[in-house]
Amino acid sequence: MDSPYRVLGPDGRAIGALPTFAKDVDELTKLYRAMVLTRTFDTKAIALQRTGRLGTYASSLGQEAVSVGVAAAMQLSDVLLPSFREHGAQLWRGVTLEELLLYWGGDERGNAFTGPREDFPNCVPVGSHAPHAVGVALAFRLRNEARAAVCIFGDGATSKGDVAEALNLAGVWKAPVVFVVNNNRWAISIPVAKQTAAPTLAQKAFAAGIPGSQVDGNDVIAVRATLERALERARAGAGPSMIEALTYRLSDHTTADDASRYRSDEDVSKHWAEEPILRLRSYLFALRAWDKEREEALLLSCGQDVERAAAAYLDSELQPAAAMFEHTYAELPTDLVEQQTGAVSYLRGL
Amino acid sequence: MDSPYRVLGPDGRAIGALPTFAKDVDELTKLYRAMVLTRTFDTKAIALQRTGRLGTYASSLGQEAVSVGVAAAMQLSDVLLPSFREHGAQLWRGVTLEELLLYWGGDERGNAFTGPREDFPNCVPVGSHAPHAVGVALAFRLRNEARAAVCIFGDGATSKGDVAEALNLAGVWKAPVVFVVNNNRWAISIPVAKQTAAPTLAQKAFAAGIPGSQVDGNDVIAVRATLERALERARAGAGPSMIEALTYRLSDHTTADDASRYRSDEDVSKHWAEEPILRLRSYLFALRAWDKEREEALLLSCGQDVERAAAAYLDSELQPAAAMFEHTYAELPTDLVEQQTGAVSYLRGL
Amino acid sequence: MPDLNLVQAINLALRRAMADDPTVLVLGEDVGINGGVFRATDGLWKLYGDSRVLDTPLAEAGITGVSIGLAAQGFRPVLEIQFSGFAYACIDQILNHASRLRKRTMGRLTCPMVLRSPTGGGIHAIEHHSESPEAMFAHIPGLKVVIPSSPQGAYGLLLAAIRDPDPIIFLEPTRLYRSAKDEVADDGASIPLGRCIVLRTGRDVTLVSWGGMVKDTLEAANRLATDHRIDAEVIDVATLKPLDSATVIDSVKRTGRLVVVHEAPLTCGFGAEIAARVAHQALTSLLAPIERVTGCDTMMPYPRLEHLYMPQAERIAEAVRRTVAYS
Amino acid sequence: MPDLNLVQAINLALRRAMADDPTVLVLGEDVGINGGVFRATDGLWKLYGDSRVLDTPLAEAGITGVSIGLAAQGFRPVLEIQFSGFAYACIDQILNHASRLRKRTMGRLTCPMVLRSPTGGGIHAIEHHSESPEAMFAHIPGLKVVIPSSPQGAYGLLLAAIRDPDPIIFLEPTRLYRSAKDEVADDGASIPLGRCIVLRTGRDVTLVSWGGMVKDTLEAANRLATDHRIDAEVIDVATLKPLDSATVIDSVKRTGRLVVVHEAPLTCGFGAEIAARVAHQALTSLLAPIERVTGCDTMMPYPRLEHLYMPQAERIAEAVRRTVAYS
Ligand SMILES: Cc1ncc(C[n+]2csc(CCOP(=O)(O)OP(=O)(O)O)c2C)c(N)n1
């Protein structure tokens, strides 16, 4: 296995050749803005959860470059199948801040995506969306469409049979799908070394006869470039691949977790030095493409966007009781209509 | 991946160094006898099935060297977890011919194994026994016993999530287990090329960070030698491994299958030239350790053994109706006792 | 109209569905050149090739998941699981995803897939090949569960299932594959899902069954009519979920007696649901305890004892006589 | 005796079982240093280390299979599945292997394992974290299915489950983990499996429930006593399989009325089995239709609507009043 592909070093200095898009400063600031928005959202979501106004929430702190880099490499006509920690990718693709909050607040309307209509909702049962991605990709291939599916899951997911089956199926059918392992080094309290004896997760792809490689997941330029290559390959009919993006989960697993039970502050703080936002900011600063003023303006506007979305979310009325039944089937069967009527009238009577 | 390990060429000439056991002619004739007994059993089982006296049966024709070679490498204190085509391994380990017939005839008593009491019964849901083998091996490790588990499954099984999960779990826990892929090139009508894009099945082990290698599965000496090494390694605490044994399914998938629907006679007949029994016989003949008389005597004694077992099987009385309930639990709960009493008295009344 | 057995009727429905609708795909282990281990997909691969008839690797959960992805993209995958004993591995994908994709996206994504699988015993098969898992699937919201009991029924119900916009578990009684024969009209007419089929009207007792047990139940009814002048109504449930309770309830209100027959184990079998609905909606009409004639709460025996496990016409008839004699 | 909540009682039972019997192992995702996501295994790893408390990779089917192998070798694995929504992936291993290993080897190999998992809603969790799969497991021959409703019950039943020679699904009502409090005596006494627990005797109506719904059912009974002079008997089923029908039947024979309460969807829920048994064995005692107060035949809503889905004391009470008023 080659060492992970990387363009920017942890200190933000370019250590490799820049891919074409990265020579365009506007492209880079777009990536930067998206990562900052993601982190701003993250902070707000945690605050809402801590004050009882949002459900259990999975932070993406420190992993923004994977999420944003992957989405930035996709075309809108591609389809994203995320796990539950890819807020950055969802935002990039047009899921709204308010939809994200509705989802994490426990409201199905958060999945109705006014934006990317074909994208899948978050997948909570770890790794179980991997075969869906193969199905989506197979649909593209059968219809001769130059599109690809992107499935993101965590390091823990690579132990699940569903993921192994999906990789193998994708290989057999040369399905245009790219699997991304968001390797944040932890599956709740289980570090990668207890998850598998394999020295890399990328090599799990070889079991399926498909290419696997590693990328520095805190380097958004490298992530985007790697995904662009993989997606082009997939869209061109050359088959699936898997990319292991090495990053680090700087936060607790979710707001319900207390990571101090199983890892030390020192361990974590080492990784702050490698985090993706600082890294790209340093690079942009060095280029003089970014400065303190622009930074402040960005933080302000991200904050405003997020606050506006939060207010809308908090103002949103609950769905009516009848909604509990709607969409269970295309057409509600008689007995379900009866249950619906019963529930609605019972609840009205209370 | 190195080319498959092989000691005897298809024509029965030694092309590699002989492992120690193979220098002992008695050892070789033991292997030979076991393969011939297996094939004799196979022929009889098919005849019984064709005449309506046995259930659907999975022939091991052409695959005897995998089955026998693996079992011969095991110690009795190791535990075998076979799929459903390893009659040769079961016989070697002391499952009786009559037990095998009872099993394939549809009688649970065929699983009560008077011989290898800790061995698992045949596993029919493909690949689902792989995690059991990890559990058995883990038990050995936890009790500090120098024993190993051996799990055999087919090429088709390597696509199953259970197998991938088991390999990974074995790797993480360094469980003393050896996985054997009996690659007979077909999963019913699906050839290996449609089963996976991976060029070898052995490389599936690397996904779990464990060693994988290939062996000529029609060379019983090579199979046994490879397994001995893998088992020593496992018993010594050095961890699990996977061995892909390359052989060929010369028969239909089972007696319910008609392989002519999906493969040509020519394809099959090519493989007759490589089959394991002929190969070892040629070698033994060349050594003058075997001759026509011994061959005839062996066929006769195998035939007699099998006929005797068949007669006993055909004579066996059905279990009584009450047996349908026994062993469902250690102690039958009240409602099951009632069902049992009801069924027995109802059936008596008929 | 040709005389077809059940597996031929399935094959005919698949042919019709594929001809009518290019989004219909068939996938599963050995469904291609081999035509399925029971030949349900015989000839389809020759007609439509690899792009509509997909042989799959051996991975039941995975191919269920793939079907979900295909369905979300507008295809109508018809997935064959070789035996329902191997469909337990699909429950996770079915329950956690297929059944709720529409709900959880408020209709943005849907899952019009059919999972076909042989069900039930009576073919002297090896272990895991004689399972009757219908009740487990019928507990899952968002699914439909359909079990035909005749070739013509299989044809019409399968067409309806494939045309339905939601995920469907379609269980085919293995022992009827070759034994049942019908004149089957290839008229493309589907039989509406969600309706019980009254196979025999009667005044004295209501017998409810589905799939492979319908034949034995009818046989019991016929014997009872001849030998005991008991006039039994026989209802084939056909669609277990959503259940057409009305037909059963109406019948029991007329007959006052109910015997439910199934092959799956008693406890938490689908017979319990029917009994519970009747005990709720037709209690006062009941003249006798509700009987269930079912498999036992032990696993299906190995073939040599299998015949002792499955309800047969005589056991059904006995229960009916007990019910009718009750007062 | 310390006041413990349900998760602490589970923890205490695990400690006791591990201290008593060196073959008891605990395994599952995050059960080690983290002590389980609900802290059910808190402190065990520190006491017993890696050889008896095994953190596992993320592979529910696999670790169920590993437990089967361990059990066959004489260990008593207690496997934690983090949420029962992820236990569907274990059904294949449980049904096709764990439940029948004893039967299929005629007792040569056995499978004394316990699969523990949180069950039910009410904790405002994300999707798949509020499932109630008990009926699916209760349909499987060879299994036992146990659901405690109180800390003391959890302690005694879990000890019994771990000591039992057969495979057990042990579902723990998540919303009681921290809310229920009991004085729990760590006396090592197990509560026998297979027996219902009568929590309140009454003459007018029998209420049957289990797990997380027992509390609401009792609350309904208490309100009915105070506000409506309805004297309800309340039965906690505790072991769903094998079911102690006798206690339920006896009660209904006395009260003539039955309301079953559960949180899982109505259709094919375990309430159906109870209703069916009563409609068979106590039909003539019934003075009113059998009522089931249950979750709906749609998936558990996302948290914002969850409270509308789950039966609550008032809905139970209403059904009881209807039942009692019936004549
Ligand atoms: C199948 C399944 N098992 C268990 C869980 C509970 N759980 C939620 S996230 C998680 C760890 C996932 O780790 P990883 O795949 O690395 O993703 P990460 O959370 O690190 O993003 C677990 C065990 C789950 N959601 N799904």
Ligand SMILES: Cc1ncc(C[n+]2csc(CCOP(=O)(O)OP(=O)(O)O)c2C)c(N)n1
């Ligand atoms: C999980 C599962 N799916 C499907 C089947 C039906 N089936 C029996 S054997 C077989 C092919 C197995 O192929 P392979 O693993 O190569 O073993 P072989 O039969 O060649 O020995 C299939 C699909 C099964 N037994 N189990």
Ligand SMILES: [Mg+2]
């Ligand atoms: Mg992770």
Ligand SMILES: [Mg+2]
């Ligand atoms: Mg094979």
